[in-house]
Amino acid sequence: MTFYEELQLNQAGSKSYISSFKNSRDKWKHTGIYLFKILLNIAFCTAFIAVYSMLFGAENSVAGLAVLLCVMVFRSADLGIRASHGTCNILIVFALLAAGPKLSNMLPAGWAFCINAIFIMLFMVLGCHNVIMFNHSTLVLAYLLLQGYDVTGEAFERRLAGLFAGAVMTAAVYYRNHRKKVYKRTFKSIFQEFDLSSARTQWQLRFTLTISSALFLASLLHLPKTMWIGIAAMSVCVPFRKDMAERTKYRAPGNILGSILFLAAYFLLPESALSYMGIMGGIGTGLSASYGWQTAFNAFSSLALAVPVFGLPFAVFLRIFHNLFGSLYAWLFERLFQPALSALISVMDAVSNKLQTT
DSSP: OOHHHHHTOOHHHHHHHHHTOOSHHHHHHHHHHHHHHHHHHHHHHHHHHHHHHHHHOGGGHHHHHHHHHHHHHHTTOOOSSOHHHHHHHHHHHHHHHHHHHHHHHHSOHHHHHHHHHHHHHHHHHHHOSSGGGOHHHHHHHHHHHHHHTOOOHHHHHHHHHHHHHHHHHHHHHHHHHHTTOOOOOOHHHHHHTOOTTSHHHHHHHHHHHHHHHHHHHHHHTTOSOHHHHHHHHHHHOOSSHHHHHHHHHHHHHHHHHHHHHHHHHHHHSOGGGGGGHHHHHHHHHHHOOSHHHHHHHHHHHHHHHHHHHHOHHHHHHHHHHHHHHHHHHHHHHHHHHHHHHHHHHHHHHHHHHHHHHO
């Protein structure tokens, strides 16, 4: 494996590769490459968001994060259709990211639920043909972040400009990296393959309704930081029940552990260290191969942003409560949704058969 190929491995892949060596010298060498990769990623991400914030305003740094996530994902993940059609797909996705979050924040809870359901379903159909790629998680996470950190006036105009730049950048990277791949499927094929009887479409529908209804319920309860509930539900709402149960089991405990670690760092380190909590969490996430530990360190950046707004005790409480609420809600929704959908499909089939015989 070349140095460049080793840099492309994820956490689990890097740790597995390191453990394959018997010689301690080789282990240390590749551990060093692994640590270098983490630092390189953090440096690049920090620099990218810093430049983006300078160009489009500090209040739009979250939009820079959304663009960064899309660039990093779509440089290696394709959409399973012709490259030219996939490139157009990317531009449509960014148009949805520009309109959906703002529109949902402008409307009352009931209409916001409809907007969230429509836009999230579009992300699922346009960006998640191959569910194993997990493209949907990047797109929906970007949607929720933009929704949770809304801006108005001139700042929103700069956000639109930033998202337009991000769309062009992501589309260019996508086309460059995937233009040589040959697919017969087109943009039209994505919608032609939408079928309620298929497992993929059923999961896309479940995912959409899980996140949309979780946000709706949180809005009715007037909970602050509803974005966290949506992200928690999204994180555990995966296609396979076994994986979903595993994630649900670790989501809330991971955030409890992350909150404890954050509190320890908050009280032990100088006050100025709060601005570096996100970087510390990024390093911890980079070193973590398991979902539980990744969840724990992901809490750092979220809490660092929430503490100045809510204060330390309430920010920690919200982080733990929202993740418990979102993960358990997604788990319960899956248990109720699948039997209900199966019954609905059976009724539709019976009606269809009756109409055909008459």
